[in-house]
Amino acid sequence: MSTTLPVTLVQDPGERDVRPNGFDLSESLVPVEQVLRGGPPKDGIAALTDPVVLTVEQADAMRDVDRVIGVAIGGMARAYPIAILNYHEIINDQLGDHAIAVTFCPLCDSAVVVDRHIGSRSIEFGVSGLLFNSNVLMYDRRVSNPSLWSQLDLRAISGPMAGTRLVPVRHDLVRWKQWIGRHPQSTVVSIRSADPDRIGRRRDYTVNPYEAYLRRPGLMFSVNPAAMVLPASDLKSLVLGVTANGKAGFVTADAFGNRASSRRFQLAGASLIVNFDPVVRQFRVTQADPAVSWTHSFRFAWQAFHPTSEALRPSREGSPNR
Known part of the structure; x- marks a missing residue:
């Protein structure tokens, strides 16, 4: 029988506060009691804007195994180290004509890149706390x-x-060596983007402040109960969340037999090909129809937002075997 873990709450879920951290939630689209303070105040986690970047040759501090969110758009490629995003969570950037926000939530291991243009203006995102x-x-x-x-x-x-929706931007969540192998002319965000004049103190970005949380199977905050029916061992398993034509699903390591391979998947009439690396537990989309978008995250997080989504199985027709 599968077991579930209790959730450790850091805020009384019965608390009613329509202005937590100074934000007006009086007409929230989600229950106010489910919006919780994470600990830091507004901007206590300092999002970055217009980061300092280095060439591959200049980035001698990067290690082959370092995880990065990679974006290739408009003829440009740039890597955003998770080591930096662990501390800043959002990087507002400009790649040519494209204003993007590269975001990472360490509690969900979720990597999301979005277009910052909404209507006629460009949003600069910050961390609300x-x-x-x-x-x-x-x-x-x-x-x-x-x-x-x-x-x-x-x-x-x-x-x-x-109710306004953001437009996702396609990206990879890969190791530095793999990214520059495919994009040797890439640039990479430097830790100098967060110098003391901008954040007030220096940090050792080689230290992951969430290491203890990642080792534990439990969660720190309450989530949609639909996600808590998962076995404890699955809460923080890595998945590739997929959406297409208004439908949602997700890809797990089981779909590859936990072996290195590529498989084709179908969702709502759309197709994508995913490569899986069992050594680093990494998914990479190598081909996808225009209707498809994807997100890397822990399984509990994806299912909290998409409680009816199901694990996708490989398509029998035209599935690559390498």
Whole structure:
């Protein structure tokens, strides 16, 4: 019989506060009692904007095994080290004509890249210090009455832009060696992006502040109960969350027999090919129809936001075997 783990709450779920960390939740699209303080105040985790970047040759501090979120768009390629995102969670950047936000929630191991253009303006995202389903809530630092935006739900959940959806940008979550092997002309965000003048103190980015949390099977914050029916061993298993034509599913290591291979998957009439590396437990989308978008995350987080989604099985037709 599978077992589930209790969730350790850091805030009384019965608390009613329509302005946590100063944000107005009076007309929230999600239950106010499920929006929890993560600990730091607004901007207590300092999002970065217009980061300092290095060439591959200059990035001698990068190790082959370092995880990066890689973005290739408009003829440009850039890597965003998870070691930096563990401390800053959001990097507002510009790649050519493309204003993007590269985001990472350490509690969910979720990597999401979005287009920062909403209508006629460009949003600069900051970290609110609030969580929904243990997932970071972002806000627009350029307006006085900001909305809160859910990273994994890709929409604003409160404020004047409530219900507005973000457009995802395709990306990889891979090791540095693999990224530069495919993109040798890539640039990479430097730790100098967060110098003391910008964040107030120096940090040792080689230390992962979430290491103890990652080793434990339990969670720190309450989430959608639909995610808590998972066996304890599956809560923090890595999945590739997939959406297409209004439907959601996810890919697990089991779909590959825990062996290195590529498989084709179908969802709502759309197709994608995913490569799996069992050594580093890594998924990489190598081909996808235009309707497909994806997110790397822990399984509990994906299912908290997509409780009816199911594990995708490899397609029998046209599935690559390498």
